[in-house]
Amino acid sequence: MAEASYPEDLRYHPEHDWARVDGEEATFGITWYAQDSLGDVVFFDPPEVGATVTKDEPYTEVESVKAVSDVIAPLSGEITAVNEAADTNPELINTDPYGEGWMVKVKLSDPSELDSLLDSAAYRDLLD
Amino acid sequence: MDEPTDLRRTSLYDEHVAAGARLVPFAGWEMPVQYEGVAAEHEAVRERAGMFDVSHMGQISTSGPDALAFLQRAVSNDVAKLEPGGAQYSCLCADDGGILDDLFSYLLGDGSxxxxxxxxxxxxxxxxxxxxxxxxxxxxxDIAADHGMIAVQGPEARAAVAGLASAELPARMHTATLEVAGRECLVCGTGYTGEDGVEIICAADDAPAIWRELLAAGVTPCGLGARDTLRLEVCFHLHGNDMGPDRNPIEAGLGWCCKEETGFAGSEAVARARAEGTAEKLAAFVIEGRGIPRAGNPILSAGEPAGTVTSGTFSPTLGIGIGMGYVRSDLAEPGREIEIDVRGRVREAEIRSKPLYDPTKKS
Structure with missing residues (x-):
């Protein structure tokens, strides 16, 4: 994805992570800005299904040719699925960060945490 | 997000901005780390032709009746072997043999x-x-401020430069004065990628015009990111990472460019290291499985500390993690299995002979 984009239906963590929330379930990934800053992603280390993630804490790492970066959980919960396709083809995180480049699905333990995340406009303000 | 900066800019700064470069601080300069992306730029150099702004590098002119005798004392190689139009690699050593820098010297037609x-x-x-x-x-x-420098590298690099040149390009490890894009340049058959190509030293003000003509000829602008992955695949040293004042040329694997019989400053210490051997040696390694080594990662042997990674990256050509680091000398043999502690995860690695990738043997 060559052009910056921050979909309106997502919620954003200031550490450049997104969450797509559907009731008590959420999907996490990294933002366009994060993948652009990293450059060519060559390594995504999927965490274990069943592992607990804690809001504001790292739950995995992604690595580009240049650098490694922790991925921060935007919300707390338990991992119910990981993106094996992004393990095999980590470039999906660059080409489709909000779609095929998703990282984990999580059953949320405290959906009220959602209130602290940013909407698309607020996140874009943060980047400016 | 523009902030006031003390960083220096090369004469090609506007070209980098126009090409969409991501600029980063590097050794006091604001330099492009990438344009399109490291992997694409790396591939351009391995498969076609790429160019790097290396105007931040310094140039020192040495002239006068004792120029040869002086350089023979200053740098580690046998400067007397250098013929007019020739190029030579050497170390600049401290008196204790520590490596202060690595240098390329060229003997010009006027004897300087x-x-x-x-x-x-x-x-x-x-x-x-x-x-x-x-x-x-x-x-x-010190003639650094007057000069721009562009490295053009890759299997198609010579053809691209030749199309803009007033005369035949110099052979590998040779240099010639000729016009490129109508500007007088010193063209050198050297580089830092393992590929064929040239480095063009020109007046700083002429660099943008040359850059634009190379761009029009289809040469891909490449940043420091690709420069690092390219040089590490062919195991070229990066001063400050793979060697420094705390390492002598013998342990760094640079004994080949040290001719102690010339009596260069530091030669006694280098001769001693060569005779006695060193506790550690710089070795190259690969991680065939998961994991990308990075500078500073501990090297282990059977779980015990055995050294430190000095350069590490993902190799775009080989598709695996590669690196160099200092290990106990008895471990620095190709085929030896070691481990790399990559942020707390121990990854199996294997020492390999240098270079890790040989562009001259590509199929």
């Missing part, structure tokens, strides 16, 4: 020498040159 230094070391190299120059009939001049 041009020496190219690393940006981070240029000022201290000059100070070392001037310290050694006392007593020699020699003029050491």
């Amino acid at each position: 020498y041009l020496t190219v230094s690393n940006a981070a070391n240029h000022e201290s190299d000059l100070a070392r040159f001037r310290e050694i120059a006392a007593g020699f009939g020699v003029e050491v001049a």
Whole structure:
């Protein structure tokens, strides 16, 4: 994805992570800005299904040719699925960060945490 | 997000901005780390032709009746072997043999020498040159600010430059003065990628016009990111990472460019290291499985500390993690299995012979 984009239906963590929330379930990934800053992603280390993630804490790492970066959980919960396709083809995180480049699905333990995340406009303000 | 900065800019700065470069601080300069992306730029150099702005590198001119005698004392290689139009690699050593910098020197047609230094070391190299120059009939001049420098590298690099050149390009490890894009340049058959190609040293003001003509000829602009992955695949040293004042050329694997019989400054210490051997050696390695080594990662042998990674990256050509690091000398043999502690995860690695990738053997 060559052009910056921050979909309106997502919620954003200031550490450049997104969450797509559907009731008590959420999907996490990294933002366009994060993948652009990293450059060519060559390594995504999927965490274990069943592992607990804690809001504001790292739950995995992604690595580009240049650098490694922790991925921060935007919300707390338990991992119910990981993106094996992004393990095999980590470039999906660059080409489709909000779609095929998703990282984990999580059953949320405290959906009220959602209130602290940013909407698309607020996140874009943060980047400016 | 523009902030006031003390960083220096090369004469190609506007070209980088126009090409969409991501600029980062590097050795006091604001330099492009990438344009389209490291992997694409790396591939351009391995498969076609790429160009790098290396104007941040320093140039030192040495001239006068004692120029040869002085350089023979200053740098580690046998400068007397250098013929007019030739190029030579050497180390600049401290008296204790520690590596202050690695240099390329060229003997020009007028009998003077041009020496190219690393940006981070240029000022201290000059100070070392001037310290050694006392007593020699020699003029050491800092000519870095006057010059731009563009490295054009890759299997199609020579053809791209030749199309803009007024005369035949110099052979590998040779240099010639000719016009490129109508501007007088010193063209050198050297580089830092393992590929064929040239480095063009020109007046700083002429660099943008040359850059634009190379761009029009289809040469891909490449940043420091690709420069690092390319040089590490062919195991070229990066001063400050793979060697420094705390390492001598023998343990760094640079004994081949040290000719102690010339009596260069530091030669006694280098001769001693060569005779006695060193506790550690710089070795290259690969991680065939998961994991990408990075500078600073501990190297282990059977779980015990055995060294430290000095350069590490993902190799775009090989598709695996690669690196170099200092290990106990008894472990520095190709085929030896070691482990790399990559942020707490121990990854199996294997020492390999250098280079890790040989562009001259590509299919």
